Amino acid sequence: MALDTPQKLNSMGFAKDPADTRVLVAMSGGVDSSVVAAQLKSEGYDVVGVTLQLYDHGAALAKKGACCAGRDIHDARRVAEEMDFPHYVLDYENKFKDAVIDEFADSYLAGATPVPCIRCNERVKFRDLLETAKDLDADCMATGHYIQRFMGDQKAELHKAADGDRDQSYFLFSTTQDQLDYLRFPLGHLKSKAETRELAKKFGLPVADKPDSQDICFVPNGSYAAVIEKLRPEAASPGEIVHLDGSVLGEHKGIINYTVGQRRGLGIGGREPLYVVKLDADKRHVIVGPKSALATTTFPIREVNWLGDEPFDAVSERTVAVRVRSTRAPRDAIIRPTGPTTATVELIAAEEGVAPGQACVFYDADGTRIFGGGWIYRG
CATH class of the missing domain: 2.40.30.10 (Translation factors)
Structure with a gap:
């Protein structure tokens, strides 16, 4: 009696036909995640697109063209319609505020330099959305991040993207092993963003020429201070600019306007070049010193x-x-x-x-x- 031939793994790593493999695609409305959804749909997978509404589109924090803003939800929906797969918008405003925005503001007020995009991946996209994917009986969740997942000798491994200029590993370091087992990153092997845009044109996607988002999604024009002052009005309290030697050099208008390593805009000319070397939130001190102190x-x-x-x-x-x-x-x-x-x-x-x-x-x-x-x- 002939032995059954093991079924070959599909591109998502499952021993079944693509049509029997459900993939939830996290769609931001940009070209990257749109290409992922279109590619998987063209390969015959059971694709479900999900876009997160992360903040009030009409509020002052919203920024046109930023990740998950109103236009982006519209663009994700258009791609789903073009490629003929279901698309859902989930209201994650409260989750995003509690898990990302509030900590961002509090960290800045404490004199730290937070990286909210990491927390968003860790606490919203790769935790809450991933659980939603499982609730929808998806076999895995795919994203448009530029990073690679390989099966090693012992388990799934995380590797840098093939394109070093697009590599997003810094922002995905907190991905847990359980999450990595479930996640897929179909763009990580591409050598350039130009390849992604060529794929978008191949599939006739309406976002093929859409510019990349550059800023943190809830920070208009890169102005951290403006956002934090809106969230925490007390954050603009003035204080002293103090040299490492203890001498007071001037007054600042709130430590939220300064970051470690900053040189310009200190308003304390007349000495050797000085840099922000520390922020003391308790004393409301901006501490400066020579470059060597950094x-x-x-x-x-x-x-x-x-x-x-x-x-x-x-x-x-x-x-x-x-x-x-x-x-x-x-x-x-x-x-x-x-x-x-x-x-x-x-x-x-x-x-x-x-x-x-x-x-x-x-x-x-x-x-x-x-x-x-x-x-x-x-x-």
């Missing part, structure tokens, strides 16, 4: 999300590459765990502008794999 070699991290093959604190130290800002290349470092989700990071070469509230993302020192990361805090 150099950091050691700092603590917490809320570590570890995607390695053994427990994070199974060894006393690990040599990895770390990225402390999305715009910087990974640098060699030593991670010394101090618990299951805490550690001290030692940079082999000092970095400037390392600030509380930023993410520290771990990479394979010799490859493309992401091992997770943690949040920098003031120890």
Whole structure:
């Protein structure tokens, strides 16, 4: 009697026909997620598109052309109609405000430099929306992020995108293993954004030439201070600009207007070039000093999300590459765990502008794999 031949895995990694594989696609209304939905639909998958309404489109916080704004919901719906698959809009305003916007404002008021896009992926898209996908009996959830998922010897692994200029691994480091098992990233292998737009034209999508969104979705024109002052009116309280040596150099109009590493706009001319080196929210002090004072070699991290093959604190130290800002290349470092989700990071070469509230993302020192990361805090 002949043995049954194992069925070949489809492109989403399931041993069944695409038509029997339901994929929920998180659609922001931009070209990337639209191409993902169109590509999967063209391959015969049972596609369901979902767009999140994250904030009041008529409020002052909304920004035309930003992720998940009113026009984007309209564009996502048009793509679904063109490609003939169901599309739903979910009201996540309260979830987004509680999980992302409020923490963003509070972190800034505490003198930190938050990265709300990471929290949005972690707490809204990859948590609440992923659970919705499961409720809809989807086999997996696909997004338009530029990052890659490979099956390793032990489990699914997260890897940098093929296009280094589009790689979004810094913003996805907090993806848990359970989430990674369920997620798919169909664009991660593309070599350039031009390839994505060519696919959009191939499918005749109305968003093929739509510009990319540049700013944080709820921050109009990149003005963090304006948003925080609206959310927390007390945030514009004045205070002193203080040199590291203790001398008072002037007055500021609210620490929300300053970030670590800032040089311009301090209004304290007459001395050597000075930079913001620290924000003391309790005293309402903007502390400045020479550029050399920005150099950091050691700092603590917490809320570590570890995607390695053994427990994070199974060894006393690990040599990895770390990225402390999305715009910087990974640098060699030593991670010394101090618990299951805490550690001290030692940079082999000092970095400037390392600030509380930023993410520290771990990479394979010799490859493309992401091992997770943690949040920098003031120890």
